[in-house]
Each structure stands twice: as structure tokens, then as C-alpha cells.
Amino acid sequence: MQNTTPSDERAWQARILRPFTALTIFVGLLALPFIVWLDLDALSRKNLAERAQETSRLIDIMRGFYSTDVVGRILNADGQVTLSHKYQNINGAVPIPATLSIELGNRISAGDGIVKYRFVSDLPFKGRDTHPLDEFERYALASLRANPELPVTEIGGSPFNRSLRVATPVVMGQVCVSCHNVHPDSPKKNWAVGDVRGIQEISVAQPIEANIFAFKYLLMYFGAAALAGLTLLWLQHRQSKLIGAMNEDLTEANDFLAAVSVKIAKYISPQIYRSIFSGERDATIATERKKLTMFFSDIKDFTATAERLQPEDLTILLNEYLTSMSELALEYGGTVDKFIGDAILVFFGDPETKGVEEDASACLRMAAAMQIKLEQLNREWRKRGIKHPFKARMGINTGFCNVGNFGSNDRMDYTIIGAEANFAARLQAVAQPGEIILSQETYELVRHLVTASPKPPITMKGIARKVTPYAVSGFAYDLASREGVVSSSMAGLELFLDVDALDDNKAEQAREQLHSALEALDRRVR
Numbered sequence: 279m280q281n282t283t284p285s286d287e288r289a290w291q292a293r294i295l296r297p298f299t300a301l302t303i304f305v306g307l308l309a310l311p312f313i314v315w316l317d318l319d320a321l322s323r324k325n326l327a328e329r330a331q332e333t334s335r336l337i338d339i340m341r342g343f344y345s346t347d348v349v350g351r352i353l354n355a356d357g358q359v360t361l362s363h364k365y366q367n368i369n370g371a372v373p374i375p376a377t378l379s380i381e382l383g384n385r386i387s388a389g390d391g392i393v394k395y396r397f398v399s400d401l402p403f404k405g406r407d408t409h410p411l412d413e414f415e416r417y418a419l420a421s422l423r424a425n426p427e428l429p430v431t432e433i434g435g436s437p438f439n440r441s442l443r444v445a446t447p448v449v450m451g452q453v454c455v456s457c458h459n460v461h462p463d464s465p466k467k468n469w470a471v472g473d474v475r476g477i478q479e480i481s482v483a484q485p486i487e488a489n490i491f492a493f494k495y496l497l498m499y500f501g502a503a504a505l506a507g508l509t510l511l512w513l514q515h516r517q518s519k520l521i522g523a524m525n526e527d528l529t530e531a532n533d534f535l536a537a538v539s540v541k542i543a544k545y546i547s548p549q550i551y552r553s554i555f556s557g558e559r560d561a562t563i564a565t566e567r568k569k570l571t572m573f574f575s576d577i578k579d580f581t582a583t584a585e586r587l588q589p590e591d592l593t594i595l596l597n598e599y600l601t602s603m604s605e606l607a608l609e610y611g612g613t614v615d616k617f618i619g620d621a622i623l624v625f626f627g628d629p630e631t632k633g634v635e636e637d638a639s640a641c642l643r644m645a646a647a648m649q650i651k652l653e654q655l656n657r658e659w660r661k662r663g664i665k666h667p668f669k670a671r672m673g674i675n676t677g678f679c680n681v682g683n684f685g686s687n688d689r690m691d692y693t694i695i696g697a698e699a700n701f702a703a704r705l706q707a708v709a710q711p712g713e714i715i716l717s718q719e720t721y722e723l724v725r726h727l728v729t730a731s732p733k734p735p736i737t738m739k740g741i742a743r744k745v746t747p748y749a750v751s752g753f754a755y756d757l758a759s760r761e762g763v764v765s766s767s768m769a770g771l772e773l774f775l776d777v778d779a780l781d782d783n784k785a786e787q788a789r790e791q792l793h794s795a796l797e798a799l800d801r802r803v804r
Contacts, residue, residue: 302506313499340382347381348372363403363463374457376448379478380406392483397448399476404463415477418445423474441483447474565682570627570694571638571720572679572702573612573645575603575672577620578711583666595659596620599668602651610644611637615693623702625694628681638676638723645672645714646753673705673747675717697738704738705747714750721748728753 347366352359355370365371373381379397387394398409400419411419418430426447435441450458450473458464458475469475577583577599584592600617607614607624611632615623624644626637649670656667677698683690701717709715721730729752735744777785 299510302510306503306506309499313496342385363406375454376403376475379448394481394483396479396481397476398479399448401465401475403461404465414443415445415479418477418479419474422447422477426472426474435483439483441481443479443481445477445479448476448478449473450475565680565684565695567678568628568681569634569676569678570625570681570698571634571641571674571676571723572694572699573622573624573626573641573672573674574702574706575622575645575648575670576706578669578671580620580668583668586666587664591664595664595668599652599655602655603648606644606647606651610640610647612641612644616691623699625679625681625699634676635723638674638720639727641674642714642716642720642724642727642750645674646750648672649712649714669711671706671709671711672714673702673707673709673716674714674720675699675702675705676720676723677701677717701738701745704736708733708736708747709749716748716750718746718748 351365351370351372357370360368360371361374362368362371363374363377365373365377376397376399383394383396387396396409398411398415400411400416402408414430414432421428421430422445426449430445432443433440434443450469450471452471454475455469455471455473458469459467587595599620600622603622604614607622611630612624612626613628613630615625617623624641626641627634631637632640649672652668652670656664659667675698677696679694679696679698681694683692684695685691705715705717715733716724716728716730721728728750730748730750733747733749735746737744
């Protein structure tokens with residue numbers, strides 16, 4: 279059986295979940311109006327049928343009452359037909375209107391219909407069955423006698439079986455007034471036309487559960503929607519668990535990669551580390567020819583020093599030295615190529631550059647800072663009992679080299695190759711302990727920053743001509759405050775003059791050149 283990873287399962291769920299969700303929403307939106315129409319149509323049919331049946335029931339009750347209690351009694355009468363509220367006890371009598379209403383109400387209310395009818399009054403004829411008035415009926419009588427034009431309604435029942443009661447007035451007409459004011463059973467003899475004698479009360483009950491289940495299509499729709507929603511929630515829950523598991527795996531992987539990347543950073547230059555992990559540089563064998571400034575340093579008599587120290591002490595000193603020098607190289611923008619024992623190779627101009635001149639200046643300032651830092655380290659080491667301090671020789675050269683990734687597809691180094699790189703090592707070899715030697719090309723780029731004296735020309739393998747190295751004796755920012763030193767730099771002017779460094783012949787030449795420069799400035803000003 280093929281094993282599936284959380285990533286595969288998540289992708290499968292995403293492929294299923296998206297179209298399922300879209301289809302569910304589309305079908306739901308499309309079906310809802312149709313479902314509502316079906317239920318409304320069914321409810322309308324149901325209500326019409328109930329109204330028709332209830333109307334038929336009421337008509338049947340009225341027709342039955344009329345047949346038995348009116349027509350039947352008239353047909354069975356022996357003599358004259360009369361009206362009476364006690365018509366049942368009198369042969370040939372038929373009910374008066376009030377009695378007719380009361381009897382119809384009793385018959386209509388006795389059935390199982392949804393409509394109930396009652397004719398009630400607080401002033402009934404003597405001999406009639408009394409009906410105790412409830413709160414609604416009492417309120418309705420008082421309200422209708424105050425304003426007969428405004429029917430009184432009440433909604434009651436339980437939450438699942440609502441009912442509506444409507445009370446309308448029974449108003450006395452002329453015939454009713456004439457009868458009631460003289461009838462011996464009438465409790466009141468001063469009726470006037472328009473008086474409200476009682477109320478006609480109609481009650482309509484409507485069970486809510488019956489209407490709820492009338493929306494069967496909508497209920498089925500909601501059931502299907504709930505099922506689809508639960509399915510979506512279940513799928514989302516599963517996907518959330520998968521994503522959570524993947525996030526945990528990714529967190530662990532990221533932590534592992536972060537730890538590994540920190541370890542890898544110890545083996546390569548920070549600039550290369552950043553360019554690789556940011557995606558700016560590919561780990562492929564590729565080089566380019568660029569003009570770089572290269573720095574090479576070496577500790578004089580390191581082998582002899584190593585023989586006088588224990589390996590543990592030597593390791594501590596060397597690591598402190600290389601750490602401090604690497605920090606300075608990074609501070610000034612240099613790329614640490616490699617450590618060769620106690621030797622250090624640093625170059626400026628790749629992968630980051632500020633221009634050839636600025637790269638050379640940064641390299642020179644770095645070398646000066648390294649010499650100062652080494653003196654500080656030596657003072658600390660002396661306090662720890664190290665009698666023979668380190669003395670570094672340094673060489674700087676500027677020229678074209680091939681820079682990039684060299685090696686195989688399985689193992690490569692980011693480094694530089696070329697005679698100019700070897701020349702920096704050769705310059706270091708002719709330097710005195712604590713001295714910085716520049717090539718002529720580097721000197722031309724940084725002469726505004728440094729004072730240097732030429733040394734005897736040297737030959738080098740791969741270079742046919744002899745080259746002149748320059749030994750750094752001071753820096754412009756150190757000499758500017760000394761008497762006899764003039765230094766200025768601006769657009770169109772680069773001036774550095776150290777009178778003490780000139781012999782008589784060169785001093786005369788400098789005087790002539792400065793005089794020519796002043797004449798040129800005078801012509802420009804005029």
C-alpha cells in the first residue's frame with residue numbers, strides 16, 4: 279500500500295473541498311427560492327382547504343339549526359307562530375335573534391373546528407343559562423360601550439398553539455329596544471337605540487406546529503444545508519489538524535535548518551552566506567573576472583612561537599587573533615577568503631563593492647585597524663604570561679582576478695585565483711613585522727589617505743617587469759595635525775604634502791609644481 283504524507287492528504291482535501299464548497303453554495307442559493315415557493319404553495323393550498331372546510335362546517339351548522347329549530351317548529355305548530363327566548367318550551371315558537379345567536383354559538387363551539395363563536399352579555403334574560411364573563415369579555419364590553427367602532431382583540435394560547443379572540447358589539451336596534459323595554463324577563467327597561475347590549479366573540483385557534491410542518495420542503499432544505507455544513511466543518515477540522523501537523527513539522531525543520539545554517543555560516547564569509555540564503559547567488563560553478571583589492575597577512579616566526587607554547591594555549595591565542603581580525607574584516611566590508619594556519623586572505627570588491635577606489639581605501643583602513651587591534655591583544659596576552667607577542671606582516675594589492683565558485687559539483691569553494699592574488703602574498707613576504715606594504719596600483723588609489731615610501735623593486739613569478747612596493751609610514755588623518763603636513767581634498771583638488779618626507783631635490787620639484795598650480799588658480803580667479 280502506498281503511504282501518503284500529510285502534504286499529499288492536504289492537497290487531496292483541498293482538491294475535494296474547494297469544488298464541494300463552491301457546488302454546495304451554488305446549489306443552496308439556486309434551490310432556496312424554489313424551496314420557499316414550494317412550501318408557500320403547499321401552505322396556501324392547506325389554508326384554503328381548511329378555510330373551505332371550516333366555512334362548510336359553519337354553513338352546515340346554521341342550515342341544520344334553521345331546519346330543526348326554525349322551519350321544523352313552524353311546520354309542527356298547531357296555531358300561530360310566535361317569537362320567544364324560551365322557544366323550546368312553547369309550541370310553535372321560534373327563537374328571537376339573540377337566542378338564535380346564543381344557540382348557534384353553542385353548536386359552533388361544540389365542534390372541533392378552529393373557529394368558535396359566542397354571543398354573551400352581562401344583562402341576559404331571566405331563565406337563560408348564565409355565562410360567567412372572563413377578563414377579556416368584561417374588558418371588551420367596557421371598551422365597546424365607550425367606543426363601539428373599535429373592535430377588541432386578544433392574542434393568547436401557548437407558544438405552539440396560538441389563538442385570536444375578536445369581540446364586536448351587539449348594538450340595540452329599534453325593534454330590540456321595543457321588545458326589551460317591555461319584556462317581563464328583560465333585566466333592563468330603559469334601553470335606547472344604539473346601546474351596546476353585549477358582544478359577539480369569535481375565537482380562531484391555529485396550532486403553530488401544524489404550520490411548521492407545512493414547510494416540509496424548507497425543513498428538508500435546512501436539514502441538507504446543516505448536513506453539508508457539518509461535512510464542511512469536518513473537512514475543515516481535518517484540514518486544520520493536517521495544517522497544524524505540517525506547521526509543527528515545518529517548525530521543527532526550520533529550527534533544524536536554522537541551526538544548520540548558523541553552523542554553515544561559520545565556514546563561509548557572511549556576505550556569501552547572506553547572498554546564498556537570500557537567493558541572490560546560486561551554488562553553481564561559475565566565476566567572473568573583476569578588479570579586486572586583496573589583503574594577505576601572516577604572523578612572523580609563528581612556527582617558532584608555536585614550539586614555545588602548549589597546543590592548548592596556542593589554539594586559544596590563534597582563535598582570539600583570527601576572531602578579532604575577522605570581525606574587523608566584516609566591519610570594513612571585506613570578504614574573508616580563507617585562513618591558512620596563521621595567515622589570512624581577505625579581498626574587497628565581491629560580492630559587494632563600492633567602487634575600486636573605495637574598496638582599496640576600506641582595505642587600507644582595515645589593515646591599519648588590524649595592526650592596532652593586534653597591539654591591544656599583545657598587551658592582554660602579556661598579562662597572561664605570553665612573553666613573545668604576535669607581529670603581523672601585511673600586503674595589499676589591487677588588480678584583476680577570477681572570483682567565484684571553484685571546484686566540483688559535489689565540493690566547491692568561493693575564492694579568488696590569479697597572479698594578482700599571489701602578488702599580495704609576495705608583498706606580505708617582504709614586509710617587516712608590523713608593517714603594511716602596498717602595491718603601486720593600490721598606492722595610487724589611496725595616496726590621499728596614506729604616506730608611504732618606495733622600497734627596492736622586486737620580481738615575481740608570472741610578471742616580467744619589476745614592481746615597486748610601498749611601505750606605509752603614516753596616515754593622513756594622523757599626519758594632518760603635525761607641523762609641515764598639508765592635506766586637503768575636494769572636487770578638483772587632491773593635496774597632500776609632507777615637507778619632512780622630501781629631500782632637497784624633491785622639495786624643489788614640489789615647490790615648482792605648487793607655484794605652477796598657484797599661477798593657474800590666479801588666471802582662473804581673474
